[in-house]
Amino acid sequence: MDGFIELDRVEKVFDVRRRAGLLRRERHQVRAVDGISFSVPRGEMVGYIGPNGAGKSTTIKMLTGILTPSGGRLRVAGVDPSRDRTRLARRIGVVFGQRTTLWWDLPLRDSYGLVRRMYRIPDARYRANLERCVELLDLGKLLEVPVRQLSLGQRMRGDIAAALLHDPDVLYLDEPTIGLDVISKAKVREFLREVNATQGTTVLLTTHDLTDIEQLCRRVMVIDHGRLVHDGDLEGLHAVGESERTLVIDLERELPPVTGIPGVRVVRTEGPRQWLAFAATRSAAPLVAAVAERYPLVDLSVREPDIEDVIARMYAEPKPYAVPHDERTS
Amino acid sequence: MADALSRAAEGLRAYGLIVAMWVRSTMAYRASFLMMAAGNFAATALDFVAILIMFSHVRTLGGFSLPEVAFLYGTTSTSFGLADLLLGNMDKVGRRVRDGTLDTLLVRPVPVLAQVAADRFALRRLGRISQGVLLLGWSLMRLDIHWTPVRLLLVPLMLVSGAAIFGAVFVAGAAFQFKADDAAEVQNAFTYGGTTLLQYPPTLFATDLVRGVTFVVPIAFVNWVPALRVLGRENPLGLPPWADFASPLVAVVCCALAGLAWRAGLRSYRSTGS
Numbered sequence: 001m002d003g004f005i006e007l008d009r010v011e012k013v014f015d016v017r018r019r020a021g022l023l024r025r026e027r028h029q030v031r032a033v034d035g036i037s038f039s040v041p042r043g044e045m046v047g048y049i050g051p052n053g054a055g056k057s058t059t060i061k062m063l064t065g066i067l068t069p070s071g072g073r074l075r076v077a078g079v080d081p082s083r084d085r086t087r088l089a090r091r092i093g094v095v096f097g098q099r100t101t102l103w104w105d106l107p108l109r110d111s112y113g114l115v116r117r118m119y120r121i122p123d124a125r126y127r128a129n130l131e132r133c134v135e136l137l138d139l140g141k142l143l144e145v146p147v148r149q150l151s152l153g154q155r156m157r158g159d160i161a162a163a164l165l166h167d168p169d170v171l172y173l174d175e176p177t178i179g180l181d182v183i184s185k186a187k188v189r190e191f192l193r194e195v196n197a198t199q200g201t202t203v204l205l206t207t208h209d210l211t212d213i214e215q216l217c218r219r220v221m222v223i224d225h226g227r228l229v230h231d232g233d234l235e236g237l238h239a240v241g242e243s244e245r246t247l248v249i250d251l252e253r254e255l256p257p258v259t260g261i262p263g264v265r266v267v268r269t270e271g272p273r274q275w276l277a278f279a280a281t282r283s284a285a286p287l288v289a290a291v292a293e294r295y296p297l298v299d300l301s302v303r304e305p306d307i308e309d310v311i312a313r314m315y316a317e318p319k320p321y322a323v324p325h326d327e328r329t330s
Numbered sequence: 331m332a333d334a335l336s337r338a339a340e341g342l343r344a345y346g347l348i349v350a351m352w353v354r355s356t357m358a359y360r361a362s363f364l365m366m367a368a369g370n371f372a373a374t375a376l377d378f379v380a381i382l383i384m385f386s387h388v389r390t391l392g393g394f395s396l397p398e399v400a401f402l403y404g405t406t407s408t409s410f411g412l413a414d415l416l417l418g419n420m421d422k423v424g425r426r427v428r429d430g431t432l433d434t435l436l437v438r439p440v441p442v443l444a445q446v447a448a449d450r451f452a453l454r455r456l457g458r459i460s461q462g463v464l465l466l467g468w469s470l471m472r473l474d475i476h477w478t479p480v481r482l483l484l485v486p487l488m489l490v491s492g493a494a495i496f497g498a499v500f501v502a503g504a505a506f507q508f509k510a511d512d513a514a515e516v517q518n519a520f521t522y523g524g525t526t527l528l529q530y531p532p533t534l535f536a537t538d539l540v541r542g543v544t545f546v547v548p549i550a551f552v553n554w555v556p557a558l559r560v561l562g563r564e565n566p567l568g569l570p571p572w573a574d575f576a577s578p579l580v581a582v583v584c585c586a587l588a589g590l591a592w593r594a595g596l597r598s599y600r601s602t603g604s
Contacts (some may be wrong), residue, residue, distance in 0.1 A: 014602060066436045068601045089439035101434050105355040117347050118440055146358070171341065 003039030004202050005063065005170065010036050010072035012058050025058060026169040032058040034226035035072065042169075045196045047217035049210070055226040056206045060172050063204070064094055077169055090119060093163035097175030100159055102147040108158050109143040112165060119166040123226065133161035136191045153184030164195065173205045177212055189215050198281075203305070214262050222314065229314060239281055243305035243313060247276040247284060252296035261290050272298075337441060344440035345348075348448035356453055362532025374411075377529065378403055378465060392533035397472035398561055399531060399590030404466025405485075405553040406528035410521065411459035417500040418477045418495075419450045419462035420600060421514040427599065436600075444591055446504065473561075481560050484574070491577035492552035496521060498584035499549070505588070505595035532558075532566050540566055550582040 012033040020026040033055045040046055050056050057237060061067040063076055065085030074081060075080075079088045102111040105137050116126045135205065137157040142150060150158065156176065177185045193216060195201050207213060213220050220237060222230035230237050249258075250273050257266040258274055265289060267273040278287060284302050291297060356363050381403065385396045394402075423446050425476065426432040435445045503517025524543070530552050532540050544550040544567060558565050559574035 031382060061433065064437050066433050066600065068597075070601075084439075085436065086439050087439055092437065094434075094437045099431050099434055103351055103355060105358045106351065110351065110354065114347060114351055118438060304579060 003036075004042040004044075004077060005040040005204070007039070007059075008037050008074040010059075010062065010074050012055075012062060012067060013068045013070040017057045031226050033062070035219055036223070036226070036228050037072075038221060038228060038231055040204065042202055043196070043200040044219065045192070045212035046205065047219050047220040048204055048206045048223065049208075049213065049220060050223040054223045056223055057174065058226075059223065060094075060174055060204070060206065062084075064092060064172060065089070086115055090166065091169045093166070093168035095156075095163045095171070095173045097156070097160050097173070097178045100147070100155055100160055101162060102155065104148045105146055107144045108139070108150070110311075111158070111162055111283060113161055115165050115213065121166050121237075125167065129165050129167065131276075132164055133164060133191075136163055136194055138187060153180045153187075153272060156180060156184065157188065157191075160191065164201075167199070168201065170202045170204070173203065173207075176205065177207065177209050185209070185211075192216060216231040224314070237310060243280045243310040244277040245280045245282075245284065245305055246303040247278065247287060247291075248301045248303060249274050249276065249291060249295075250299040252298055255295065258291065258295065260294065261287065263287075336507070338484075341441040341444035345444040345448045348445060349451045352448065352451035353453055366452075366454040367457050371461055372457075373587050374407065374458045374461050375528070378461075382531070392531040394531040394533070394561075397469045399529070400465050400469035400552055401473060401561065402531065402557055403529040404462050404464075405488055405557055406467055406492065406525050407462025408466055409489050409552050410496050410525040411455065411462050412489070412493035413496035413500060414458060414521070415452075415455040417497050418455060419452065420446055420504035421507070421517060422449060423504045424511060424514060427508060428511070432599070442576070442596060443501070447501075475560065475562070479515050484556050484560050487575075488553055488556045488577055491556075491581040493553050494581035495549060495577075495584050496524070497546075498581070498588035501585075501588035502591045505591035508595035508599045520547055520549065524552070528553050537566065544569075548580050550598045551577040554571055 010033060011031065012034055014030045015027055016030050017025045017027050036055075036059065048056055048059070054234060058067065062069050062074060063081060065081035065083075065088050068082040076088060077091050079091075081088050102108065103114070112130060115121070121129075122172070134143065137160065139154075139157060139161060142154055142158065147155060147158065160173075160176065171192075176192075177188055180188065192203060192205075196203050196216075205212065205217065205243065218233060220230070220232070220234055221228060222237065246267070247264075252272065252300075254272050257269055261276075263282065264276050264278050266274055267277045276287075276291075278284070288297075288300060291300075378400075381391075381396075381399055383398075385389060389395075391399055400602065423432070426435070426446070426449075431448075432442075435442050438445065470485075499520050503521070504514055506513035506516070523549075524527060527535070527543065528549065532550070540550065540554075544555070556574050556577050557571065558573075565573070
C-alpha cells in the first residue's frame with residue numbers, strides 16, 4: 001500500500017424512509033458515496049470539494065471511523081478506521097467548521113487542558129505544541145478568555161489548535177474558513193501551510209471557498225453524486241469543466257457583435273466594448289490577431305475563468321452550451 | 331477481558347475528566363447554580379409534601395405508617411437521585427444525534443458512552459439525593475425495626491443496586507434514541523414515573539402492575555422487594571425469601587442488557603448516520 005490514506009471502491013448506502021401517506025412509508029436507498037477510490041501520500045495537502053449533499057462529509061465520516069462503509073476498502077495510516085476508531089483517534093485531528101469542541105463557559109486554556117489529559121500528551125510535547133499554535137495562530141491574548149466571548153474567527157483558530165495539540169498524522173478540516181473575515185482566513189491558511197510544511201501533517205480539506213484550494217492545495221478532488229469527478233491539479237479542473245476565458249475588446253466605435261471568428265461567441269456588448277467567450281484551453285493570441293485583422297481594435301484584456309463557475313459548470317447537467325462542440329474546437 | 335477492563339478504566343477516567351469540566355463550567359455561574367440546586371431540592375420535596383398531606387387525613391397508607399412510607403420514599407429517591415446525577419443527561423443524546431454533534435465525540439480516543447454520560451453533568455441534581463438521604467435518615471430514626479445484620483446490610487445494598495437499575499434504564503433509554511426521536515419520553519415513564527411509583531407502598535397498586543414492575547421492567551427490586559424484608563412485611567406476590575436479596579443480581583443483568591442495547595444503538599448510528 002503506497003498511500004497514507006487509501007480508498008478502494010468505497011461505498012456508503014443509506015436507507016431512507018420517507019413518509020408516503022398517513023401511515024405508509026416508502027423505503028429507498030441513497031448512494032451517498034458510490035465507489036470512490038483515491039490515494040493520498042503522506043504529507044500531502046488535498047482539497048476535497050463538491051456541492052452540498054455530494055458525499056463530502058460522508059467520506060470524511062468514514063475516514064475518521066464515525067461511519068462504517070457499506071462496501072469497499074479503506075485505510076488511514078494502515079488502520080481500518082471503522083474497526084479501530086479509538087486507536088485511530090489518537091493519530092488524527094478533526095475540525096468540524098460549524099461545531100466547536102471548545103468549552104463555552106471556560107477559558108480557552110481549559111479546553112486545551114482537557115485535550116492534554118484525554119490524549120495523554122506528554123508535558124513537554126504539550127507545552128511545545130501549544131506554544132507553536134499560540135504563536136502562529138495569534139492566540140496569546142485569548143487563552144484566559146472564556147470561549148463564549150471569542151469571535152467566530154478566534155474560535156475557529158482555537159478549534160484548529162485544539163485538533164493539533166496531540167501531533168496528529170492526519171488533519172481533516174471540514175469548512176475551516178466558513179464565515180471568517182479576510183484576515184482570519186489568511187491566518188488560518190498560513191498556519192495550515194506551516195503545519196503541513198514543518199510537521200509533514202497530511203491534510204484533507206473540504207471547503208466552499210476556492211481561494212482556500214488555490215492557496216493551499218496542489219491537488220484537488222471533486223465529488224458529485226457520490227462519485228469522484230475530478231482528481232488532479234486546478235488547471236486540470238478547468239479543462240474538465242470546459243470552462244471559458246473571456247476576451248474583452250474595446251473597439252473604436254459601437255459596432256454590431258463580432259462575427260466570423262470560429263470558436264468565439266459574443267456574450268455581452270456595451271457600447272464599443274464587447275465580451276467574447278472562448279474555451280479556456282485555447283490560446284488567446286490567434287484570436288486577438290483575427291479580431292484585430294477585421295475590426296478597429298483599441299484595447300483588450302483577457303479574463304481568467306472564475307473557479308466557482310468552473311465547478312458549477314461541472315455540476316450542471318446537461319452542460320449549458322449553446323455553441324456546438326465542433327464549432328468551438330475548430 | 332483485560333481489554334474490556336482497561337476500556338472501562340479509560341471510560342471512567344474520561345468520565346471524571348469531563349465531569350470536572352462541567353462542574354467548573356457550572357461554577358462560572360455560582361449564583362445560578364445555587365438557585366438551581368435549591369429549586370431542585372424544593373421541587374422534589376413537594377412530592378413528599380403530597381404524602382404528608384395524605385397522612386394528615388389518614389393514619390396509614392395501604393397499611394403502611396408514615397415512617398414506613400418515608401423509608402420507601404427515601405430509598406428510591408436516593409437511588410434514583412444517584413443515577414440521575416451520574417447518568418441523567420444521557421437523554422440528551424437524541425439531540426446530539428439530530429444536530430450532528432455526536433460526531434465530535436466519536437473522533438476522540440475515549441469511549442463514547444463515558445462522554446455521553448458525562449455530557450452536561452448537572453451538580454444541581456444533588457438536591458434530589460440530599461432530600462432522599464434526609465428522609466431516609468429520619469425514617470430510620472422513627473422506624474421500630476428489629477435490626478439484624480442482614481437487614482442492616484440490605485439498606486446500602488438496596489441503594490446501590492437501585493441506582494444501578496435506574497442507571498441501566500437511562501442507558502437503555504439513550505440507546506433507543508438512536509432509533510426513535512421520542513424515546514426519551516418512554517424512558518421518563520420508567521425513571522421519573524418509576525420513582526414516583528416506588529415512593530408508595532406496593533399494597534396500594536393493582537397486583538398486575540406490581541407483577542409488571544417485578545418481572546417485566548424489574549424496578550420493584552430498587553426498593554420494594556428488599557424494603558419489605560427490612561420492614562418485616564409480606565411480599566404481595568409471595569416471592570420466595572431469596573428474592574429479597576436478588577437486587578444486585580437484577581442490577582447486573584439490567585446493566586448488561588443496557589450495555590448491549592447501547593452498543594447496538596451506536597452501531598446502528600454508525601451504519602445509518604442519523
